[in-house]
Amino acid sequence: MAKIYERIAVIGCGLIGSSVVRAAREAGAVGEIMVFDASDHVRQRVRDLGLADHVADTAADAVKGCDLVLFGTPVLAVGEAMNAAASALEPGATVTDVGSAKGVIAEALNGAAPKGVFVIPGHPIAGTEHSGPDAGLAEMFENRWVILTPNDDASPDYQAAVERLSQFWRALGAQVDTMDVKHHDLVLAVTSHLPHLIAYNIVGTAADLENVTQTEVMKYSAGGFRDFTRIAASDPTMWRDIFIANKDAVLEILGRFTEDLQALSRAIRWSEADKLHDIFTRTREIRRGIIALGQESPEPNFGRDRGKH
């Protein structure tokens, strides 16, 4: 495959950043790879793992001479990292990121970008519950969606930069969509942020019970709870930042969720059998829609899916 970028900098090299590094290398999509991370420990691990061509000591050092700069830090750290890197950015370089809340990031990147630099925020919908550079995977983005949220710059140069970044992600195995920043943040509040919030919450609730032991919760978690613990094991710093950065959309969706939950609770209290059956039948249809879309295999997955009641 032809190189898409000559030299990229990954600023923040955790689970996703290090997956980009691994995947870009494996795909032959880039020439040189520079890495910077604010953590001494992470920089050392990246060196030990031999992931990058060069591990820089500052963000500005890392981005020099790069035609792509990708921020992989927690969402609320992108602004500071960009400020540190901005003066060293080359004209014509593209700046992107991988954060799950795009409003705050688009503002920070656009606010700090020097003239001639193309800001194209991005979000690969991929990950695991693990964290750090050791947890990255070259195959992380295969058959995953990446959403880019370009600004409204209609110039041919900017459009070409968006197309080039799309090619880069496709080279890493992903499919690419573009979307308005605000809409992205609302969609992700539904498909990702609220599910994580709920999972964190239920695991916390279970931990606080006086008359059910932790061991019991763990032993019998195959009943459904186990899936929530996996989601609730995701990186705490990353999620703290996402909820704060996307609070408006998250609280809006959470309000609707709570309303619906009250209605469901009332139907249970009054043994409204038909209403419950209707609700549960409808949600089953949505699952079928996802399978029909090819997002998931309909077969049960033995190691993982057994144990749902």
Added chain:
Amino acid sequence: MAKIYERIAVIGCGLIGSSVVRAAREAGAVGEIMVFDASDHVRQRVRDLGLADHVADTAADAVKGCDLVLFGTPVLAVGEAMNAAASALEPGATVTDVGSAKGVIAEALNGAAPKGVFVIPGHPIAGTEHSGPDAGLAEMFENRWVILTPNDDASPDYQAAVERLSQFWRALGAQVDTMDVKHHDLVLAVTSHLPHLIAYNIVGTAADLENVTQTEVMKYSAGGFRDFTRIAASDPTMWRDIFIANKDAVLEILGRFTEDLQALSRAIRWSEADKLHDIFTRTREIRRGIIALGQESPEPNFGRDRGKH
């Protein structure tokens, strides 16, 4: 393996009932297998699949001469099925079930059981989101927990019946625990019923949004939502019955969940970064506890687990 029961009847042959049939056959744990199901369609499928030695036309016919009778119907249908079968039960037979709420079932079975019949309610914590006799699996119970909720009959005959039923489940690959009925229903409200309620609810909430399309929800569901759709695809009749049968424990746990969610929501609204980080760090520890207990492998599962933010 030596036979543990000479002749068993499975009354209600859906996902779990047909898995018991398949697993018992494969383990050589039983002589003859009788099946009854209230649905003509299910009886025909059981015949077509050749699962049983005999498919009876009534519950009473099925249980004649059986030393084990296992009810696999939805929770609220067990009482009626037991009433239909009771007069034909043999003295010395064991009556059990596989329902996820044990209070209602223990009452129904004990109320209808003739003298000399051993009632031992049971609950294999196993399943998939699929339903019906075609979805059953011989390996369904391997390394899964089965909780028996025996009554307080300390007689040697009853104790021997409990031990024999435990042997049966172990022959099918399961581990067996015993527990008080009320405690079972509380534990399962946490580890299974509330997770399902929440999953059903969030999938319903997502379906009702005006400004996010169903297609968007499905396409970007890898962010966490997809796990919920799998749980929310479980059998509607089964779950309607569980929530109604176990409403006291479910509403109690749901009350705590809602309280905690309000506190979490408030922490987001006021950007309480440290509080959020603490909560999310704590839930991660619980996941580690489950891995340490050997309930789950720490490795990411690629087809399934990628895509968590």
